[in-house]
Amino acid sequence: MKILVCIKQVGDDGETNRFDVHALEEALDLKDQLQTQLSKSVVLDVVTVGPPGACKIIRRAFGMGADRGFHCVTEKPDFVSSFVTATRLAAVAQKEPYDLILTGIMSADMMAGQTGPMLAKILGLPCATSVIKTSVPSSDMTIEVERELDNGLRDCLTITMPAVLTIQAGINTPRYPKLSSMLAAGQKKIETFKELDLFPEPIQAREISIGTEYPKKTRSGRVLEGSLSDKAAEFLAFLKEKDLL
Amino acid sequence: MKQIFVIAEIFANQIRPVTWELVAAARVIEKNLPSQQSSPAIHVIVPADHPLPLAETIAQRTGMDVIGLQIPELKTEPFAKTIEEPQKGTKKHKEKGRKARWDCMWERGAPAPHGDSGSLARGSAYSGEIYISCIEQLAEELNPSHILIAHTPQGQDFAPGLAVGINAASVPAVNGIRTDEEGLIYSRPVFDNSRNLLVRPTQHRPVVLTVMPGIFKAAVGEEQKSGRLEIRDLPHQPAGYGDQRIRHRRTLKRSCENQALKEAKVIVAAGRGIKEKENLKEIFEFAQSFSSAAVGASRPLIDMKWIEYQHQVGITGATVSPRLYIACGISGSSQHLAGMKKAEFVVAINKNPEAPIFLHADLCIIEDVFEFIDVFLTKRGKSNGFYDFK
Numbered sequence: 001m002k003i004l005v006c007i008k009q010v011g012d013d014g015e016t017n018r019f020d021v022h023a024l025e026e027a028l029d030l031k032d033q034l035q036t037q038l039s040k041s042v043v044l045d046v047v048t049v050g051p052p053g054a055c056k057i058i059r060r061a062f063g064m065g066a067d068r069g070f071h072c073v074t075e076k077p078d079f080v081s082s083f084v085t086a087t088r089l090a091a092v093a094q095k096e097p098y099d100l101i102l103t104g105i106m107s108a109d110m111m112a113g114q115t116g117p118m119l120a121k122i123l124g125l126p127c128a129t130s131v132i133k134t135s136v137p138s139s140d141m142t143i144e145v146e147r148e149l150d151n152g153l154r155d156c157l158t159i160t161m162p163a164v165l166t167i168q169a170g171i172n173t174p175r176y177p178k179l180s181s182m183l184a185a186g187q188k189k190i191e192t193f194k195e196l197d198l199f200p201e202p203i204q205a206r207e208i209s210i211g212t213e214y215p216k217k218t219r220s221g222r223v224l225e226g227s228l229s230d231k232a233a234e235f236l237a238f239l240k241e242k243d244l245l
Numbered sequence: 246m247k248q249i250f251v252i253a254e255i256f257a258n259q260i261r262p263v264t265w266e267l268v269a270a271a272r273v274i275e276k277n278l279p280s281q282q283s284s285p286a287i288h289v290i291v292p293a294d295h296p297l298p299l300a301e302t303i304a305q306r307t308g309m310d311v312i313g314l315q316i317p318e319l320k321t322e323p324f325a326k327t328i329e330e331p332q333k334g335t336k337k338h339k340e341k342g343r344k345a346r347w348d349c350m351w352e353r354g355a356p357a358p359h360g361d362s363g364s365l366a367r368g369s370a371y372s373g374e375i376y377i378s379c380i381e382q383l384a385e386e387l388n389p390s391h392i393l394i395a396h397t398p399q400g401q402d403f404a405p406g407l408a409v410g411i412n413a414a415s416v417p418a419v420n421g422i423r424t425d426e427e428g429l430i431y432s433r434p435v436f437d438n439s440r441n442l443l444v445r446p447t448q449h450r451p452v453v454l455t456v457m458p459g460i461f462k463a464a465v466g467e468e469q470k471s472g473r474l475e476i477r478d479l480p481h482q483p484a485g486y487g488d489q490r491i492r493h494r495r496t497l498k499r500s501c502e503n504q505a506l507k508e509a510k511v512i513v514a515a516g517r518g519i520k521e522k523e524n525l526k527e528i529f530e531f532a533q534s535f536s537s538a539a540v541g542a543s544r545p546l547i548d549m550k551w552i553e554y555q556h557q558v559g560i561t562g563a564t565v566s567p568r569l570y571i572a573c574g575i576s577g578s579s580q581h582l583a584g585m586k587k588a589e590f591v592v593a594i595n596k597n598p599e600a601p602i603f604l605h606a607d608l609c610i611i612e613d614v615f616e617f618i619d620v621f622l623t624k625r626g627k628s629n630g631f632y633d634f635k
Binding site for chain 1: 403406442447450499607608609
């Protein structure tokens with residue numbers, strides 16, 4: 001069985017998107033169980049699309065237990081349309097017959113939640129988003145998952161593989177990378193793909209960003225001034241005035 | 246004539262209220278389209294196994310034209326029972342004696358229960374695969390310029406695939422619609438809600454939008470004139486891969502909710518900014534300094550298993566309406582804000598002056614949560630002779 005996990009580098013520290021860490025942990029857990037319980041051999045690959053420095057998160061994934069890493073190297077742009085990212089990921093994912101493709105429900109920075117389901121559609125695969133539980137597939141044909149809805153509800157689904165799952169936080173507690181694996185990972189080769197080799201014609205973005213702005217206030221937002229003690233006194237006075245103590 | 250599609254959100258054979266908000270958002274788009282374009286027709290699309298009664302209600306309440314998509318595959322049978330959730334790492338959970346309980350609400354292929362099935366509606370199951378293929382077929386025929394879908398777990402599941410399927414632009418989590426000389430601009434939250442990104446779809450494509458709940462005011466009542474009604478038989482046509490690949494088995498509902506959170510006059514809530522699990526102790530002490538307070542938490546704390554689900558405030562947790570909500574080290578994700586915006590007063594304590602929670606608070610205390618609580622508790626003790634939490 002072959003599993004691919006799509007990961008993204010986010011934030012000023014260049015960490016792995018936390019939802020993708022949950023996706024990687026879930027894939028590692030499935031791999032462990034398939035190997036120990038069902039004696040199946042499983043290959044677990046990770047792929048990222050991003051600037052040259054994004055190879056750092058692939059090394060970290062090696063440290064957690066990923067077998068192989070692919071990096072589709074891009075410039076660092078201000079805004080990337082999810083469709084463009086999904087198209088790049090699809091180009092890498094199509095190189096191998098993956099049974100399962102996992103990724104985080106969204107990235108913590110862009111918060112779009114589109115890459116997974118778009119990737120599935122481009123590859124012609126079924127997709128379940130917001131997956132909060134998986135069961136170890138007893139055959140190579142299907143996997144049972146639960147997806148989280150709102151109002152405390154969950155849908156239980158049986159999905160024919162190959163399939164794409166986007167993973168919700170709370171599904172597991174991710175392991176820390178092992179120091180020994182991290183050291184060994186330093187020797188491992190990351191296979192890189194250049195944008196131009198994958199796409200001689202540039203992918204057309206379907207949306208463009210024209211800037212950012214601060215969200216609107218929904219309440220008065222009075223900022224308490226002065227020393228810590230002043231602020232505590234004012235807060236206490238507020239509570240007394242409104243009879244909230 | 247160009248069309249605007251609104252995809253009604255149907256769950257368990259009920260129209261979800263977010264549908265009315267989508268209609269309101271569609272009207273905003275209609276108004277903001279460049280005047281040289283002919284006025285588009287808004288169509289509300291209702292996918293269900295038996296859409297007629299739902300479609301009638303929507304046509305009456307909105308005055309819009311409605312197309313019911315009759316999709317037999319969206320049928321489920323009613324069946325109720327209570328089941329235990331088998332947890333991963335069950336041993337630990339057993340030790341703690343805490344096992345989440347789930348009521349099984351609807352299950353496929355199970356016999357209907359004897360007698361009255363009580364208040365359970367017949368479940369109309371959602372399937373992303375079916376929704377995408379059916380709406381694609383309709384879009385191909387009617388060529389809509391905009392398709393509006395709720396930014397909910399259901400809408401987020403099928404909207405991106407639909408956009409790819411019809412070669413559309415796709416803008417998720419829309420929280421604002423406006424226009425400039427070049428056309429419509431959509432805003433959506435990014436970076437933990439601390440900014441809005443302004444997005445413009447490239448021209449000459451349809452646009453799929455998922456619209457944030459709670460933004461556009463639902464202006465519906467009984468309209469004078471009901472919209473036209475059309476029911477289309479639309480069997481799901483799996484494009485060349487045989488059977489359905491996503492099969493809905495059952496829907497589960499958590500059986501316990503935190504009554505304490507719903508009834509509390511004051512809620513002291515903790516977020517990721519409290520840094521360590523051990524620091525929750527101090528949050529509980531802070532709560533105890535009020536006469537009637539409960540402790541709430543934002544989702545990451547539940548995900549990290551620092552505190553039980555019963556404390557979670559937000560879309561996937563409890564929706565609360567206390568007199569006072571004190572957000573401690575909570576950044577203010579939309580997931581959380583949706584659960585606490587009905588509070589009478591909101592006080593936010595956070596070290597980061599950029600935290601978006603301050604935009605949604607009455608009082609903003611820009612301090613380290615625990616330094617502030619310490620000073621507050623000392624003052625509170627002095628001001629009130631009989632108060633002593635230890």
